[in-house]
Amino acid sequence: MITPFRRLWVSLSLSSLGDWLGLLALMSLAAILTRDSGSFAQYAAVSGAAVLKLAPPILFSPFAGLLVDRVDRRLTMVAGDALRALLYISVPLVGRIDWLLVAAFLTAIATLFWSPAKDAIVPDLVPQAKLRQVDRIGLVTGYGAAPVAAAVFALLASVSALLAGLFPPLDTPAADLALYANGVAFLAAAAVDWGLPGPKPGVAGQPAGSGGPLPTGGTEPPTTPQAPTTPPTADLPAPGDDEKTEQIAPLGSSDDERTEQINHLGAGEETTEEIPHLDAGEETTERVAHLGAGEETTERIPTSEAPPQAEGADRGQRKQEASAPRTPPSHGPPSSVSGQPGQPPRQGAASARTAVAPGRVPENMLRTFWDGVRFAGITPLVRGLLLGMLGAFATSVVVIGVGRVFVDRLGGGNAGFGVLFAAVSAGMALGVFVGPRVLRSFSRRRLFGLSVAVSGAALLLTGLIPNMVLAAVLTSIAGVGVGIAWIIGMGLLAQEIEGELRERTLAFLHTAARVLLLVALTVAPLVAGLIGDHRLDVRDLGYDVLGTGVVLVLAGLTALLLAVLSYRQVDEGSEVPLLTELIAVLRGVPVGPEKEDETLPGTFIVLEGGEGAGKSTQAGQLAVWLRDEGFEVVTTREPGSTKLGMRLRALLLDKEQTGMSPRAEALLYAADRADHVAQVILPALRRGAIVISDRYMDSTLAYQGAGRELSVEEIRRINEWATDALVPDLTVLLDVPPAAGLARLGGATDRIESESEEFHDRVRAGFRQLAEGEPERYLVVDARGAQEEITREIQRRVRPILPDPVPQDAEAITGMMPIIKE
Numbered sequence: 001m002i003t004p005f006r007r008l009w010v011s012l013s014l015s016s017l018g019d020w021l022g023l024l025a026l027m028s029l030a031a032i033l034t035r036d037s038g039s040f041a042q043y044a045a046v047s048g049a050a051v052l053k054l055a056p057p058i059l060f061s062p063f064a065g066l067l068v069d070r071v072d073r074r075l076t077m078v079a080g081d082a083l084r085a086l087l088y089i090s091v092p093l094v095g096r097i098d099w100l101l102v103a104a105f106l107t108a109i110a111t112l113f114w115s116p117a118k119d120a121i122v123p124d125l126v127p128q129a130k131l132r133q134v135d136r137i138g139l140v141t142g143y144g145a146a147p148v149a150a151a152v153f154a155l156l157a158s159v160s161a162l163l164a165g166l167f168p169p170l171d172t173p174a175a176d177l178a179l180y181a182n183g184v185a186f187l188a189a190a191a192v193d194w195g196l197p198g199p200k201p202g203v204a205g206q207p208a209g210s211g212g213p214l215p216t217g218g219t220e221p222p223t224t225p226q227a228p229t230t231p232p233t234a235d236l237p238a239p240g241d242d243e244k245t246e247q248i249a250p251l252g253s254s255d256d257e258r259t260e261q262i263n264h265l266g267a268g269e270e271t272t273e274e275i276p277h278l279d280a281g282e283e284t285t286e287r288v289a290h291l292g293a294g295e296e297t298t299e300r301i302p303t304s305e306a307p308p309q310a311e312g313a314d315r316g317q318r319k320q321e322a323s324a325p326r327t328p329p330s331h332g333p334p335s336s337v338s339g340q341p342g343q344p345p346r347q348g349a350a351s352a353r354t355a356v357a358p359g360r361v362p363e364n365m366l367r368t369f370w371d372g373v374r375f376a377g378i379t380p381l382v383r384g385l386l387l388g389m390l391g392a393f394a395t396s397v398v399v400i401g402v403g404r405v406f407v408d409r410l411g412g413g414n415a416g417f418g419v420l421f422a423a424v425s426a427g428m429a430l431g432v433f434v435g436p437r438v439l440r441s442f443s444r445r446r447l448f449g450l451s452v453a454v455s456g457a458a459l460l461l462t463g464l465i466p467n468m469v470l471a472a473v474l475t476s477i478a479g480v481g482v483g484i485a486w487i488i489g490m491g492l493l494a495q496e497i498e499g500e501l502r503e504r505t506l507a508f509l510h511t512a513a514r515v516l517l518l519v520a521l522t523v524a525p526l527v528a529g530l531i532g533d534h535r536l537d538v539r540d541l542g543y544d545v546l547g548t549g550v551v552l553v554l555a556g557l558t559a560l561l562l563a564v565l566s567y568r569q570v571d572e573g574s575e576v577p578l579l580t581e582l583i584a585v586l587r588g589v590p591v592g593p594e595k596e597d598e599t600l601p602g603t604f605i606v607l608e609g610g611e612g613a614g615k616s617t618q619a620g621q622l623a624v625w626l627r628d629e630g631f632e633v634v635t636t637r638e639p640g641s642t643k644l645g646m647r648l649r650a651l652l653l654d655k656e657q658t659g660m661s662p663r664a665e666a667l668l669y670a671a672d673r674a675d676h677v678a679q680v681i682l683p684a685l686r687r688g689a690i691v692i693s694d695r696y697m698d699s700t701l702a703y704q705g706a707g708r709e710l711s712v713e714e715i716r717r718i719n720e721w722a723t724d725a726l727v728p729d730l731t732v733l734l735d736v737p738p739a740a741g742l743a744r745l746g747g748a749t750d751r752i753e754s755e756s757e758e759f760h761d762r763v764r765a766g767f768r769q770l771a772e773g774e775p776e777r778y779l780v781v782d783a784r785g786a787q788e789e790i791t792r793e794i795q796r797r798v799r800p801i802l803p804d805p806v807p808q809d810a811e812a813i814t815g816m817m818p819i820i821k822e
């Protein structure tokens with residue numbers, strides 16, 4: 001069955017393919033039609049076609065969005081596709097350059113109206129759970145179509161040449177076939193659009209904007225056709241669905257929707273255990289699946305394995321109740337992101353991206369631009385990133401601007417242009433894809449500068465050595481450089497700035513990229529035309545100086561210069577020289593003499609403090625924030641985060657367990673910690689996650705050391721052994737007078753909480769003493785303050801120690817790559 005969703009997918013793919021193919025074919029035909037009019041006219045025609053096709057969306061997209069709000073979206077889509085089909089077919093039939101230019105402009109206008117109609121129709125056709133997937137499909141079809149279109153173009157050009165060879169009467173310009181094919185693709189898209197469901201009853205005739213919550217972020221209940229009848233999980237596995245990403249709840253979702261999986265590999269047994277997150281002290285149940293010999297079971301067990309009489313077991317319950325009004329506990333599967341409590345419906349990933357999508361935020365482009373420029377001046381890092389990203393992007397676009405004439409001079413013709421275009425765009429796509437994965441232990445900031453430089457060097461060589469095959473290889477390398485720089489730059493920018501400023505800066509980036517694109521496409525061919533082609537004869541050796549080649553060399557040099565400038569701004573000034581670090585990373589050895597032990601890519605943050613200080617609350621808040629920032633976060637706690645730990649916890653907190661000797665108690669906490677580090681913390685840190693633990697070693701030093709009056713030094717030694725000396729990167733001490741903390745909990749309940757007031761006073765003093773000993777590794781916060789203020793204070797302290805981002809949400813960030821066609 002063809003679902004509306006699939007129809008949409010087919011239609012989007014056809015349109016994207018057609019758009020790219022159209023751009024290539026029009027540029028090619030422009031070159032062919034003006035071949036006899038002198039080289040300058042030829043350059044002007046090629047860049048004219050490109051500019052007329054690309055400029056309207058850049059200049060007018062906000063206005064088109066407003067107009068489309070008043071008409072039927074489906075019909076707008078059908079009309080947009082049909083019109084483009086007719087225009088593309090008309091170009092080779094008329095066969096005149098002036099009509100070609102007019103048609104290029106008109107197709108762009110058609111796209112201008114088609115795009116917002118498509119954006120508005122998406123939420124009507126797609127259940128909320130799939131919006132994210134649609135986002136991704138939009139990106140894949142948007143960018144992925146570029147190299148495919150280029151390949152198709154090269155193929156059609158070759159077929160065309162072959163046909164002309166076999167049947168001389170068919171000797172039409174080689175781009176004709178591509179344009180006809182393009183017309184057919186758009187006709188097909190129009191037919192597919194026709195089959196999309198029309199406006200729903202009640203919504204009919206309503207303006208697109210008010211029915212489509214995507215641009216407005218509306219809060220009406222889901223009205224998608226599938227949503228009410230299909231359970232959210234049932235429609236998840238679909239083509240291209242990525243389980244991992246689905247499990248990561250969309251930005252802004254409440255923390256309790258997320259679960260993490262920890263794999264324990266035991267003797268012949270594999271256990272996948274989903275542990276609860278500490279979200280405002282809330283504990284959810286946990287599902288443990290044992291995969292034994294051919295047997296699979298899923299059992300639900302309570303979080304605390306303590307016997308019923310253990311007071312400790314009630315704590316989770318009580319906390320859950322306390323926080324219930326704020327975020328109702330969710331026992332649902334992690335993927336049920338639709339219908340989230342406390343979340344306005346349909347404010348998923350799709351709207352997160354729309355917030356910065358082109359043409360929406362920059363309502364006043366000039367203001368956006370100006371704000372961006374002003375902000376860019378604030379930090380060197382931001383300045384350097386913008387400089388490098390825009391520079392790399394703009395210079396590589398030059399390849400497309402001069403490419404058509406360049407390959408003509410190299411005897412590449414249409415097929416050659418297709419190959420060149422495919423090389424650049426596939427390179428960019430590859431760069432964006434591998435960027436976060438390449439040289440993981442190498443500094444992201446340095447890799448950023450290097451990628452820009454690599455793309456510059458590749459362009460330089462392309463211009464210097466006019467050879468078709470080399471050009472294809474080198475331009476794809478340039479593309480990879482741009483892609484990597486772009487994805488890393490986006491990640492670093494997102495980490496450096498937040499809130500409204502971030503959106504503005506991203507909007508600026510987007511606008512600037514599009515403007516630069518236009519400038520590069522206009523100016524580059526014209527400069528090439530002005531330079532002209534010459535032949536240098538040095539004694540017997542002749543060298544062809546091509547105008548296009550010179551422009552590529554200039555673009556390469558500019559990119560190299562920008563790479564140096566931006567590298568200077570961006571590099572954090574590590575003592576290890578760039579080359580040393582690079583070589584070390586390539587050889588797979590740790591960098592620098594001081595890091596002889598295993599270097600853990602993750603970050604370890606611990607919250608410490610007395611009872612009721614707000615540790616779980618703050619751990620939850622911190623986790624939500626960091627996840628929104630795109631990090632993988634593991635929240636955990638002591639005691640009791642492993643299977644063994646749960647049993648120890650039950651023993652340790654059971655009030656019936658009277659007369660436990662202090663040393664035994666200290667050793668049991670240390671045993672719990674040893675298991676916790678080995679099973680949960682280290683694996684997460686090794687894969688680069690941020691681990692947030694509610695209590696760690698300092699609790700034992702304070703409670704069993706200061707509180708039980710054992711030797712703090714001895715306990716430290718035992719714990720260093722237990723944890724293999726794993727020290728947190730940051731410990732946040734929430735300092736609160738014991739009475740105030742215990743009062744928040746509504747009185748003492750477990751074995752430790754029921755200790756005397758003096759005991760808790762000693763514990764508090766113990767914590768403070770630890771923090772005073774190592775002020776650079778601690779943040780001490782007065783936990784009597786307002787919860788939100790404490791959260792902000794912690795964020796301020798955490799921000800500088802965050803690792804370079806490895807965006808999991810690569811697709812959301814990729815969305816910021818300027819789309820040429822839209």
Ligand SMILES: Nc1ncnc2c1ncn2[C@@H]1O[C@H](COP(=O)(O)OP(=O)(O)O)[C@@H](O)[C@H]1O
Pocket residue numbers: 280281319322609610611612613614615616617618744745783784785786787788790
């Ligand atoms: N800054 C604060 N001011 C007032 N109450 C708070 C604050 N932080 C947390 N609470 C409340 O205090 C209680 C205990 O907080 P919790 O985070 O569970 O502490 P801990 O994990 O340190 O025992 C909860 O009911 C929580 O809502």
Ligand SMILES: Cc1cn([C@H]2C[C@H](O)[C@@H](COP(=O)(O)OP(=O)(O)O)O2)c(=O)[nH]c1=O
Pocket residue numbers: 315610611612615616638639653669694695696697698699700701703704750752753
């Ligand atoms: C980790 C740790 C906890 N404890 C005590 C402190 C708490 O009273 C108890 C942990 O119980 P828990 O319910 O986790 O308390 P909280 O929410 O305050 O973290 O165990 C120690 O005495 N030593 C330790 O090393």
